[in-house]
Amino acid sequence: MIRVVVVDDDPLVTESLKTILEVSAEIQVVGTGNSASEAVTLYLQERPDVLLTDIRMGENTGIEAAKEIFRQVPEAVILLLTTFSDDEYIREALQIGVKGYLIKQDLASIVPSIKAVYNGQSVFGTEIVGKLASILTDQTPRKQSKIHLSEREESILLAVANGKNNKEIAHELFLSEGTVRNNISQLLEKLEVRDRTQLAIFYYQKYQ
Known part of the structure; x- marks a missing residue:
């Protein structure tokens, strides 16, 4: 409930x-x-x-x-x-x-x-x-925009920005949910953000 x-x-x-x-x-x-x-x-x-x-x-x-x-x-x-x-x-x-x-x-x-x-x-x-x-994209780019992301990290970041959950991301990228969860945790730490919404903001600032 x-x-x-x-x-x-x-x-x-x-x-x-x-x-x-x-x-x-x-x-x-x-x-x-x-x-x-x-x-x-x-x-x-x-x-x-x-x-x-x-x-x-x-x-x-x-x-x-x-x-x-x-x-x-x-x-x-x-x-x-x-x-x-x-x-x-x-x-x-x-x-x-x-x-x-x-x-x-x-x-x-x-x-x-x-x-x-x-x-x-x-x-x-x-x-x-x-x-x-x-x-x-109207906002001033964050310092994290200079951080290099791997191809997998960029793919997961895009999926998060599109509002997909871990299960959907795992299916789309042929990964286990555990791998997706770990990668998202690493992204949060690397980009110094606290949640998936902030990851989406980072994506739009850097890639759009």
């Missing part, structure tokens, strides 16, 4: 999201809130598997809530949901380590996205994916 906390400043939206999620027998909504401060409080109280939160919520944003949660729980899994596809929001969300960024209108993708981030993948709505390369 995937335990989820849902936060949106509109109570009607919050309840609608709760209803959509709980149609899936694999998801349990363990808390709902309507502000950034409630997002932090509920996360720390419930320790859900996934936090689904809106971005614009009055004085504080879902990104600010995510920053505070990551400060206290670095391994937190957070999925942002919004009506806005502003480039700066997307860039900041990726930089702090959120696992996904979805547009509210894309309701059909919410349940699959919850399951995907729970399983370690990063997900972005169709509208967001089309903007990722330009958003990320």
Whole structure:
């Protein structure tokens, strides 16, 4: 069972999201809130598997809530949901380590996205994916861009950037899942990044 906390400043939206999620027998909504401060409080109280939160919520944003949660729980899994596809929001969300960024209108993708981030993948709505390369390549290249990667490491990095999980990467590259897992761990260490989202950012900065 995937335990989820849902936060949106509109109570009607919050309840609608709760209803959509709980149609899936694999998801349990363990808390709902309507502000950034409630997002932090509920996360720390419930320790859900996934936090689904809106971005614009009055004085504080879902990104600010995510920053505070990551400060206290670095391994937190957070999925942002919004009506806005502003480039700066997307860039900041990726930089702090959120696992996904979805547009509210894309309701059909919410349940699959919850399951995907729970399983370690990063997900972005169709509208967001089309903007990722330009958003990320606008940033100043990181010092890691000078690091040499082997052909296998580059192939695994590309697969991670495309949102594939270890099993899919292993099948695509004819490797064992253990080998893929080890290579990803080595990439994280070599590039001095903390998760798969940051690996994807590195890929877009260096190769796009």
